[in-house]
Amino acid sequence: MNRMRIGDLTERAGVTQRTVRYYESIGLLPSGEREGNGHHYYTEETVARLQKIDQLKKVGLSLEEIRDVIELYFTDTSEVLPKRKVLGILYRHLADTDQKLEALGQFRSDLQSNIERFERWLEANERD
Template identity: 35%
Template sequence: MTARTGTSTMHIGELAERTGLSLRTIRHYDDVGLLPATARTEGGFRVYSEDDVERLMVIKQMKPLGFSLEEMADILELFSSQEAGAAGNAKAKLAAYLEKAVAERAKMARNLAQADQLIERLSGRG
C-alpha cells in the first residue's frame, strides 16, 4: 500500500472523522471520480493520504457554492495543473470559477441576512 506523497495513510473512517463528512459521501466522491482512493489494501479497503484530506476539504468548500460535480472535477484539475506550473487558459478558467464563487457567496450572504431578520422578528425584537 503506497500513498501518492508521503507515507501517512488512513482508512475511510479516519478520513470521515477528520473532514466531518459521512462515509457515504466519501464513497460517492470516489465513485464519481472526484476522490479516488490513493490505494487499496489487499482486502480491498480504501486507503487515503494527507493529499486526499486536502482534496476533500476543497471539495467540501465547493459544495455549498453550488458547483456541479463536473465543475468540481475541472477546478481540482486546474489546481493540480497550476501546482505543476501550467498556465495558459487555466488562469482564465479559474477566474471564471472565482467570479461564480463570489456571486454565489454574495447570494448566500443575502439569504443569511434575511434569515437573521426573520429570527429577530420571531424573537420579538424586530
C-alpha cells in the first residue's frame, strides 16, 4: 500500500494521529501531500520514518536531536546540507552514544551482581 491517509499510517507505524500531527508541526515529519480536499496523504517512507524516529527515541534522543540527524537516513544528503557541520553533529552523537553505552554496561553488571546476590539469599533461605 503506497498512498495512504493518516488512519492507515498510524496503524502501521504504531503511533497516534496526534503524534503524527505534532511531528509535522515541529518539522520532524514532512506534512504529507494534500489534495484539493484538505486531506494529507502519506507513503511507505513515512511509515519507515516514524519507525526510525521511534528507534532513535529509544536510544534516548530528544525529538529535537532526532530532527538533527533524521535527514541522514531519508534524503540524498549529498545535496542539501553543509557537510562539515553534519559530520560534527555525527561525531558528537557518536561520543554521546559511547558514553551511554558505558553507563548502560555498568548498570547492567550492577544489576547482575544484585540479582546473583538475591538469588543466593533466596537459595539459602529456601525454608519457608
